[in-house]
Amino acid sequence: MAQTQTVTDTGIAELILLWREESATGMESIVALEMATPCTAAVGSTFADPADTAIHHTDSGLELAAIDTVGGDTTNTAGDTITFDHIFTATATKNVAGIHACNNDDDVAFVECCFNAVIAMEDTDTLTIDGEVVVDQA
């Protein structure tokens, strides 16, 4: 399976909440997805129900954590891009099939990514995530 990544429906709904001046949340957390085979990212995935049969890692350095850096950037028009970087450091042998970039309440997954293949992490291995979302794709 190719690497797939997408902004989820719930991520867009959260953005619309902001435009409506309703209570909305920002990108702040990240978690690795656990699955024995590669998953396929889907727009309908949610924080509680990731792609395919993937589940969130809950330990070993791959669990939900604050994203190391979140920033803004420009791709086509000024300020149309959000960037995020994070490093997971594994403390045990685990499979990682993808990631969820989530909100600060930890109940909305903004971005879901499923890697080209399952990453076999061993103790002390690091996984550096370099992500961006371009909203204005003129």
Place this chain on the structure above:
Amino acid sequence: MESSINRGSFRATVEAEHRDGYCENCEAALEKEFYMDGERKRVRMICPKCGGQGRLIAKSVSIQAPSPPQCVRIKCLVRFASAIAFCGLLTIYHRKRFTYAERNRHKKIPQKYRTGENSPTNIRQAIFAIIKLTIIGGTRQWHKLKLSQTPG
């Protein structure tokens, strides 16, 4: 007259770099370091002694689908079909390359399979690269099978 300007969709891009936790130069344990890349604050794992990084195991690549054709002439459609075919082949190449690099994390393999750089740039190159990866990946598996079946 009513009119609206349609904007494109959201585009997410994610790259993941899998490295081991020890410096490739001096074997020291790595530490997390924040740094500025232009105006962007970034993070990396770096050796506190020599500034080296961990050994790269595999790096994923995000492939975006080609833009839809802007005209309906045969030439445009053929060009679009060709771009779609190349995108599909490139996807297969990177999947095979990534899997091969992960399976051979402790072995010496060409660095291009770990980094994803120097990837095919046209359909012909992609086909040859996929065949090559299938052969070398398959040969290793066949060799392992043969060894495991050897009595004693």
